Amino acid sequence: MGRFTDVAYAAYAKRLTRQLGTAAVPRHVGVMLDGNRRWAKARGAGASEGHQAGADNIVNLLSWCDEVGVEVVTLWLLSTDNLNRPEAELRPLLGIIQKAVETLAEAHRWRIHPVGALDLLPAETAARLKAAEETTRDVDGMLVNVAVGYGGRREIADAVRSLLHEHAGRGTSIEELAEVIDVEHIAEHLYTKGQPDPDLVIRTSGEQRLGGFLLWQSAHSEFYFCEAYWPDFRKVDFLRALRAFGDRHRRFGA
Secondary structure (H helix, E strand, C coil), X not given: CXXXXXXXXXXXXXXXXXXXXXXXXXXXXXXXXXXXXXXXXXCCCCHHHHHHHHHHCHHHHHHHHHHXXXXXXXXXXXXXXXXXXXXXXXXXXXXXXXXHHHHHHHHCCCEEEXXXXXXXXXXXXXXXXXXXXXXXXXXXXXXXXXXXXXXXXXXXXXXXXXXXXXXXXXXXXXXXXXHHXXXXXXXXXXXXXXXXXXXXXXXXXXXXXXXXXXXXXXXXXEEEECCCCHHHCCHHHHHHHHHHHHHCCCCCCC
16 A cells, blocks of 8 residues: 555656646745644654654755755744743754754755854854855855744844944944935845845745744745645645746736
């Protein structure tokens, strides 16, 4: 029965792939990897087992993105709110994230770019994320943003703070800055500066809210909400998201 299921699954995945046209391939995909703890609870396991199962599924997702030609992927691994979790849960979670990011770097297939308030993270975690970025700086592959200690409001506040510091260094007065500041000025100071905004944002676990993910960048994004918990997210779920994306007529705010 299992073999028959595997064959049927593979055939369905191939059929979905054939249905996708070039219009169904977003340049930038943001993914909210949600549901690890609920996945673990449903199995009578601990939170760490759920987080590890989720971490183990990341390479699969990136491989699927590679196959269809996605250029940028942003993975939300830890929010600023998550930093307030009990130490007994947060410490092992940070360890799992650190190892997962290092595993991605060791594969030398993708360029790693940490996005988030690294100053809020433990010094060791921040250092290991930066090391992964440095190790993959010259890799000719898909760009993978790892959002750790990330919050959309914090990102916008950091961008404005950076902008103010930059202009203060130039001697620009507040009055002068107020006359010229615009959307592009702020965008140039975001964690994802220089990158295309996400075309598609996927959230697993059935939740239908952004929760602060890429608040600025997702103004014109399409959203896809999947019922599966992140550790159970399969290639067919990813292909369905791409099919839904391709079927939509993007209005870009109109």
